[in-house]
Amino acid sequence: MPPSNTHRWTTLPDPSAADLARAAGGDEQAFRSLVERYQGMVYTVAHNILGDHADAEDAAQEAFLRLFRKLRQFRGEAAFGTWLYRLAVTTAVDYRRRERRTPPQVEAREPLADPEQTVLERASCADLVRAVDALPADYRLPLVLRDVHGLEYREVAELLGRPLGTVKVMVHRGRNAVRLRLRATGSLAGER
Amino acid sequence: MDCSRFREHIQRFVDGELPDPLVVEFQAHLSFCGDCAAELRELSAVRGALAAWGAAELAAPAGFADRVVAAAQTLPWPTPVGRLTSLAGRARLPRGALVSTRAIVYSALALAAVAIGLETRHRRRSREAKV
Numbered sequence: 001m002p003p004s005n006t007h008r009w010t011t012l013p014d015p016s017a018a019d020l021a022r023a024a025g026g027d028e029q030a031f032r033s034l035v036e037r038y039q040g041m042v043y044t045v046a047h048n049i050l051g052d053h054a055d056a057e058d059a060a061q062e063a064f065l066r067l068f069r070k071l072r073q074f075r076g077e078a079a080f081g082t083w084l085y086r087l088a089v090t091t092a093v094d095y096r097r098r099e100r101r102t103p104p105q106v107e108a109r110e111p112l113a114d115p116e117q118t119v120l121e122r123a124s125c126a127d128l129v130r131a132v133d134a135l136p137a138d139y140r141l142p143l144v145l146r147d148v149h150g151l152e153y154r155e156v157a158e159l160l161g162r163p164l165g166t167v168k169v170m171v172h173r174g175r176n177a178v179r180l181r182l183r184a185t186g187s188l189a190g191e192r
Numbered sequence: 193m194d195c196s197r198f199r200e201h202i203q204r205f206v207d208g209e210l211p212d213p214l215v216v217e218f219q220a221h222l223s224f225c226g227d228c229a230a231e232l233r234e235l236s237a238v239r240g241a242l243a244a245w246g247a248a249e250l251a252a253p254a255g256f257a258d259r260v261v262a263a264a265q266t267l268p269w270p271t272p273v274g275r276l277t278s279l280a281g282r283a284r285l286p287r288g289a290l291v292s293t294r295a296i297v298y299s300a301l302a303l304a305a306v307a308i309g310l311e312t313r314h315r316r317r318s319r320e321a322k323v
Contacts, residue, residue, distance in 0.1 A: 028261065028264075028265070031261065031264060032257060032261050035256075035257045035260050035261060036257045039252035039257055039260075040249045040250065040251060040252055041249065042252075043251075043252040043253075043256065044246075044249050044250045047250055048245075048246055053253070057253055057256065060252065060256070061256075061260050061263060064260045064264070065260070065263060065264060065267065068264045068267060069267070125245065128242070128245055129245070132242070143242070144242075144246075147238075147239055147242035147243060148242050148243065148245055148246035149246055150243065150246070172203040175203065175206075175235060175238055175242075176203075176235070178238050178242075179231075179235055179238045182234075183234065188234050188237060188238075
């Protein structure tokens with residue numbers, strides 16, 4: 001089973017309780033420190049979900065403004081990174097729902113992070129991104145949440161407000177469409 | 193060979209959601225069905241590639257943190273004290289000395305607290321004197 005990316009990001013050390021309290025109290029420098037610490041994670045989440053740099057920046061900014069308003073509600077029951085990660089995902093999903101635009105064909109980013117994934121030696125990042133972005137929006141978003149971000153099906157269904165069975169069908173069809181497209185480009189030739 | 197029933201199992205197997213009795217049957221099928229085995233390898237590879245894609249962290253655009261903090265400053269601050277103590281910069285005193293506005297705000301709040309305390313004690317003593 002592929003590792004959950006939620007887990008990867010949320011194992012970063014949390015900021016101290018004192019830093020969080022200062023930011024929650026409106027200390028500008030403390031808030032800036034949180035933004036600088038987590039901007040990569042929040043921006044990446046938004047970009048993966050929205051597939052566009054400009055939209056990702058807007059959504060990431062919106063996520064931090066939500067954080068600014070809600071920080072006092074953070075009770076420390078989950079790790080701060082987990083809490084912020086969920087906030088970033090929710091904000092990006094809300095942004096997608098509101099804007100309802102088809103993601104443009106984005107430029108691929110290189111290199112992919114995990115050199116141990118043998119398939120990545122064959123499937124270029126550009127092919128993978130193109131295959132995902134060619135999916136209908138109804139398939140792309142559930143697939144990204146499930147396979148790129150490692151959310152449980154139940155969580156994806158809750159986020160999207162869709163029945164669990166429907167979400168599974170969307171992910172399966174999206175995953176299969178990506179497979180067929182990668183095979184057509186020769187990226188999966190070694191898997192047969 | 194009719195693989196339709198097993199094709200339905202492949203995605204559930206990739207997700208780790210295929211019940212154990214069906215896993216045994218499915219694996220037996222894979223041992224002699226090259227097409228299903230290849231499809232399973234491809235789907236597993238796609239899943240691994242997607243997870244690796246998500247694990248690649250992007251750098252936020254240059255100046256992103258500055259823009260977020262600037263946008264936050266236009267919002268109501270979470271607490272009134274936070275708003276006051278967030279005032280950036282310094283104030284110049286009459287003799288030219290620079291003092292942090294935050295220090296001024298905290299000093300003013302402390303003085304106000306002392307004044308309220310003194311006033312409360314004065315009123316209590318006045319009431320006691322009348323009695």
